[in-house]
Amino acid sequence: MSSLQIKELEKSFKIGRNEEKILKSIDFELEEGKITALVGTSGSGKSTLLTIAAGLQKSSGGKIKFNDKDLTDMSSSKVRDVRAKEFGFVFQHAHLVPFLSVKDQLNLMIDTAELKWRKKEKQQRIQDILETVDMWKHRDSDPDQLSGGEKQRVAIARAIIHEPKLLFADEPTASLDSKRSVEVMELIRSLSIERNITVLMVTHDEDMLVYADRTVEMKDGKIEK
Structure with a gap:
């Protein structure tokens, strides 16, 4: 079963008087609960495809459907709502809020997603996920007290x-x-695997591909068949 479907996706940028196509008629699907890795040289369009699929920037054409919701026909506010409640993001750098403790990083995400959890439930869920990523013992630490790997674990949580x-x-x-x-x-x-989360990952590190269920190569704005 597909959780995300992309049809004839295109993205162009104007550079002076010229128009440069970054993505060229992309057809692409993500299988629910699986990890898909996007690979390719710099400039191949990997990160552009990811950010458009995530609703972080608009396409120049084509369709994006997530669980039968057409993101391309939604208003910006509705796309933001889907992004906040149904998407998660992990980047190269953790981008933690420097003045918030580990547990407050998660509190902020809960508030952003507008989850109506009671205080006790919220505290329990924060504890559960921090224990899952082995960061509960650092719950009161600020980001500058954490290593790079620890910061990324908090970012995943x-x-x-x-x-x-x-x-x-x-x-x-x-x-x-x-x-x-x-x-x-x-x-x-x-x-x-445990939470049935579909993952779309961009990576240059071939050693990490063993963790993907599927690897898709991009070249010159197209998906290699």
């Missing part, structure tokens, strides 16, 4: 605390050493 259906990961291990990269990918893999 923040990305899934609201129980998203789809996780977008853009180079999630690029800023980590090999040991921390393996730990982060093992965590993403286990969470995908």
